[in-house]
Amino acid sequence: PCRDKIRVYANGWGGGNWDSNEIAEKAKKIADMGFTAMKFDPIPGPWRTFVDKKVERQAVENVKAVRSAVGPDIDILVEMHRRLAPMHAVKIAKEIEEFNPFWFEEPVLAENVDALASAKKAINIPVVTGEELYTKFEFREIFEKQAADIINPDVCNVGGILELKEIAAMAEPYYVVVSPHNYNSTTLGLSATIQVSAAIPNFLITEYFVNFEELGKDISTHPFEVDGGYIKLPTEPGLGMDLKEKNLEKYPYKQFPPRNLAHYSDEGP
Template sequence: MKIKKVECLAVHPGWRKNLIFVRVETDDGIVGWGEAYSQYDRDRAIVAQVEALGQYLVGRQARNIRHFLQIAFDDYAQRRSSLEYWCALSGIEQALWDIAGKAVEQPVYNLLGGTCREKIRVYANGWSYKMQQPADFARAAEQVVRSGFTAIKFDPLPRPWRTYIPKEHIRHAVKVVSAVRSAVGDDVDLLLDIHRRLAPAHAITLSNALAEFDPYWFEEPCQVENLDALAEVRAASPIPVVSGEAMYGRADFRRLFRERAVDIINPDISNCGGILEMLFIAAAAESEMVAVSPHNYNSTTLSLSATVHAAACMPNFIITEYFLPYEEFGSVVTNNPLLPVNGYIDLPKGPGLGLDVNEKVVRSRPSKRYPARTFRMSEDDQPLPL
């Protein structure tokens, strides 16, 4: 069973960024699907990486996943990491596992040693996009909880994202979290995303100010490139600290664990290296008594399914991400989407990743070319020249 064709299909889901699907076909007609992580303005570079890397997969045995991953790093990347490389590798790797499962008519999780759980807890994200006022956050949070979610994630800080912030930004965040907690009650988990933006002093002040609302976690308070800063926050924070979505491969996470910088990691299956790499990272975390909550700012289809299969096999998994604005697209592009019920997703039972992808719909939703954005030093400043 050899690889015949590798194709990258960038699609627009109808909200925010483009999504990047990877289609891999074997010489006996099996088609595997995967998904690479994407960002504004970088999606074309990631597509180029998928196409460049994919040509080295053609003619190889589809089942030799670990071998391809190693030569991709050693010979193609020449042991140099980048976001674009890891995204491309992740999408291709997922598609290979989809093929492996379909070839033997088994779900991927059965090929990985079997499951630790029969359903996967998810938290809702994307519901508070561009909201500013505490009352707006509160009303939207109530609606999400009424739909069945028991955990919700949001960023309480006002824009723009900057390292050093005034005290009024801290006060604003407190008002937002207070309003949401009052709206949803004490039994709903509140996950706070800080998006890597703060200096340690501000992050610690913010964490202490928000602790009274009993948040589930404090995500990415500082840039992960400065592990000393992140560890400083973790040591002082009364809220569990999360990081890892901007790290790629198990070697990156080794540094994170050695510094004792986090309580929970959130690697993304579509940019950390794929399903197998995610499990290697999770196993390393388990030995350090660190929990795993996979990041998933991707579709509610391929990336989510790959995450669910990996999470089913992790003893230290706790919860994963579900982006509500992509739900409608997921229900169109697959005939059997993964839909949460009361905050959980049941494991898919079909072979491979378990999704029936509607290829015609995928090809009918081409990606968008986004216009150049306006960047400002602050909300009151004039736009910076491009």
């Protein structure tokens, strides 16, 4: 392996339409847990391609509040969820630049690579994309058009360990680093992600959802533990973990109602 411990950033600690005081308090708790990096979406309210000035100001205030709460040494990762037009992406990026974000994630829809590339050229914060891309052919266009500084493919979305390693290898000659996405890949998927993260030279940081910790501890024999912002690479065979099959019986499959997540195309009220 290239490394024996994997740096992770905390996600899953926010949520809701918060004000700046609320988000600052939550961020401080994450820093107190020992994380050295944390990600959040600072934009309140429904998703819109064009956001008004009030929403822009609130987003900037939220980033400012988090930076003030955690100090200069914690990396803050700003998530946009592909919701912005290039014009607004550039404008918001410039307004938060003074707070030194670690990155600016998915400001523009990844399916429109030309629009993403045009925004990236005008943004002075590292731009991330890739969690909604599925094949090496989609990533190739991102690399060739220099549309991102960092990619965040998901090991389950792209088809497994080998495919993720191949995408990472494709990124390397373009000076693009890899930060695996993890929301769809909790516990077993995270185990696979950790193994890939240890094996690729152009690895940056891995996503870790704090709100899934208790589930992971309940169903796995070797649950991951974050120490100083890192997960130690497992040394057990295979992915480095086994499942507690008896405990899994507590979580039978059931049909959930549609999540109806807000999306850039909704342009909600």
